[in-house]
Amino acid sequence: MTKSRNDEAITMQSVAIAAGVSPMTVSNTFRYPERVQEETRRRVLTIAAELGYVPNHAAGNLASGQSRVIGAVIPSIKNSSFYNYVRGMQDRVASQGYQLILKLADTVSQEAAAIRTFVGLRVAGVALVGDEHEVDALTLLRKTGVPVVESWVYNNPFDMAVGYSTADATHAITSLLIEAGRQRIGFVGYDGDVSRRYTERVPVFRRCVESAGLDSHRIVLVDQADGFSAGAKALEGLCAIDPDIDAIVCPTDIVAAGVLFECGRRGWKVPDRLAVAGWGDYEIASEITPGITTIQPHSYEMGQRAMTLIVERASGIDRRGVSHDTGFQVVRRESV
Amino acid sequence: MTKSRNDEAITMQSVAIAAGVSPMTVSNTFRYPERVQEETRRRVLTIAAELGYVPNHAAGNLASGQSRVIGAVIPSIKNSSFYNYVRGMQDRVASQGYQLILKLADTVSQEAAAIRTFVGLRVAGVALVGDEHEVDALTLLRKTGVPVVESWVYNNPFDMAVGYSTADATHAITSLLIEAGRQRIGFVGYDGDVSRRYTERVPVFRRCVESAGLDSHRIVLVDQADGFSAGAKALEGLCAIDPDIDAIVCPTDIVAAGVLFECGRRGWKVPDRLAVAGWGDYEIASEITPGITTIQPHSYEMGQRAMTLIVERASGIDRRGVSHDTGFQVVRRESV
DNA sequence: TCCATCTTTTGTAGCGCTACAATATTCTGC
DNA sequence: GCAGAATATTGTAGCGCTACAAAAGATGGA
Numbered sequence A, B: 001m002t003k004s005r006n007d008e009a010i011t012m013q014s015v016a017i018a019a020g021v022s023p024m025t026v027s028n029t030f031r032y033p034e035r036v037q038e039e040t041r042r043r044v045l046t047i048a049a050e051l052g053y054v055p056n057h058a059a060g061n062l063a064s065g066q067s068r069v070i071g072a073v074i075p076s077i078k079n080s081s082f083y084n085y086v087r088g089m090q091d092r093v094a095s096q097g098y099q100l101i102l103k104l105a106d107t108v109s110q111e112a113a114a115i116r117t118f119v120g121l122r123v124a125g126v127a128l129v130g131d132e133h134e135v136d137a138l139t140l141l142r143k144t145g146v147p148v149v150e151s152w153v154y155n156n157p158f159d160m161a162v163g164y165s166t167a168d169a170t171h172a173i174t175s176l177l178i179e180a181g182r183q184r185i186g187f188v189g190y191d192g193d194v195s196r197r198y199t200e201r202v203p204v205f206r207r208c209v210e211s212a213g214l215d216s217h218r219i220v221l222v223d224q225a226d227g228f229s230a231g232a233k234a235l236e237g238l239c240a241i242d243p244d245i246d247a248i249v250c251p252t253d254i255v256a257a258g259v260l261f262e263c264g265r266r267g268w269k270v271p272d273r274l275a276v277a278g279w280g281d282y283e284i285a286s287e288i289t290p291g292i293t294t295i296q297p298h299s300y301e302m303g304q305r306a307m308t309l310i311v312e313r314a315s316g317i318d319r320r321g322v323s324h325d326t327g328f329q330v331v332r333r334e335s336v
Numbered sequence C: 001t002c003c004a005t006c007t008t009t010t011g012t013a014g015c016g017c018t019a020c021a022a023t024a025t026t027c028t029g030c
Numbered sequence D: 001g002c003a004g005a006a007t008a009t010t011g012t013a014g015c016g017c018t019a020c021a022a023a024a025g026a027t028g029g030a
Helices: A012-019 A023-031 A038-051 A057-064 A080-094 A108-120 A135-144 A166-179 A201-210 A229-241 A253-266 A283-287 A299-314 B012-019 B023-031 B038-051 B057-064 B080-094 B108-120 B135-144 B166-179 B201-210 B229-241 B253-266 B283-287 B299-314
Strands: A069-074 A099-104 A125-129 A148-151 A160-163 A185-190 A219-222 A247-249 A275-277 A294-297 A323-325 A328-331 B069-074 B099-104 B125-129 B148-151 B160-163 B185-190 B219-222 B247-249 B275-277 B294-297 B323-325 B328-331
Touching (some): A012 A023, A069 A080, A080 A099, A080 A299, A099 A108, A108 A125, A125 A299, A148 A299, A160 A299, A166 A185, A166 A247, A166 A275, A166 A328, A253 A275, A253 A283, B080 B099, B166 B275, B185 B201, B185 B229, B219 B229
Parallel strands (some): A069 A099, A185 A219, A247 A275, B069 B099, B125 B148, B148 B160, B247 B275
Antiparallel strands (some): A294 A328
């Protein structure tokens, strides 16, 4: 029961009457304060505050065709992987007078639904994660012309993109293990319907170890939904392939932590018996003992850049086709 | 540049023309399908899909004074504490034809800003966490009459509430340690500007241990922002008070895990040397070795209930003042 | 004093949609 | 075949706001 039509809802009209000015002056006070004389503006703002007036965004959006709300679709908040990304978006957006709203979507079809909601809301822009989306959703975005930025990827942007190279990062972390003298390196990937950001790591890993003259058959896939316990499963699987495995590349720090827990159970010393590499630089990576050597994507910066691109587009700058590489860092800790 | 005014934007009008019906029929097709004849409806839907038409929510909201979007304010996504809560909200809302949008807010003033955004968007309802809010925000909510549900608390609802008793849970977990024969029980609380859901645990803990004839001076406060590392600090602090401490009640599973990590570093056996209790039943609680004994709030159910209340209110049922207790469970694992 | 210029304020029209009432169409039963 | 009911469709008006253009005041130089 949002409010029946002829409630005494506080509208711009009522503020105008109370302040003895025209509705347009109230509108200007909020949207273009500099167009209104100091004194008038102050009076309007005071009255508006007294009355508890909040501009009806729906009406404003409709009249102006513009919106100061940006929508972001986030795959999951199960772990902290997107925490800094969201913080980055939020911080940047706030400093520009925009608002960020979020929708969670675990699957592409949920993502499509989220996109539809955002488009229905006529947001100023949409931020997506990854480059795998439902065709219908993309068609819709293209047709409506909403600015779209894809994050965590940076090739072939649909519209705009901000990310880093998964391939380069995979290469970097694998090379680190090789340089550390490991000979029997295993790789843990994700199973099932998982994003390309994960699947494209396998061939890179293969090439990398092979070019160092090592075997690349120590590969096992686990279920993304398993969280920490995937670590235990992965280690089991890899031991079945090679009981003398001496290093593991994990898809996330969560799996890496799971591997560490399992090593604890087995009484394996890390990194002496087994070197473990993670991905994502989650909080746990630095807190657990031993600390996890991992890939740190610059997610905060990524979030900021994403919003910058959208805000720029919203203010008329053409940024179509732009893609930013925000890079990554290998953070070395005791686990390798 | 959302879209200039006289673009060939796909509107209800254009769908109506293309389908050879009046705009009202298109409107009805989307809002009240049963009012439209099977064949007409199908034709309209086909054309709408072909044209990539998405109803303008802003316009609809303005015209009807109703909205099918619900806003939820979430304190943080740094860890998984709100994961199930959000899932519960999302699932329930989806099955009712509503949409959930999220805003993150770490502080009450950020929360107030989020509330203002939601009110500006004229959402159908607002879900908040906790019962500590900015006065202005509450005034605004009261004035506009938006349905509001507070979660994780269930006393004195501002409008409606869903939660469980922090006091009872504190009592339950402390009693468990006492029954397990622990004599020197320590308590870890959060420092600084932290929600009452945490601070109100201290006196309950005190009373609980005292009524068992034990000392209640082993209390230390840590910084909420510290994550896992708060565990190490907490253990240090408590050892300074009593080096022979034999049990710890932690504010979250994150801190409990941090304590376990620190025990690992010190070579302390858990639970032999020290029993550790957490709170929240985060994923890590069941995955780490030893598993953490913890409080499991029924967050998924809480999210569902919260949305049910809002949807009911939106459909006219008076639920003002209602508060649901969704309870909690003590999950016993090896750490105690 | 008057006109040109600048600043501030105000009507007007319409954004895209839906409530409501009115009209058109189809279906009953006799 | 027709009145009367039930179903399906359609005008009309207006939600609260803003773009735009027009009007009103203020300022200043000749």
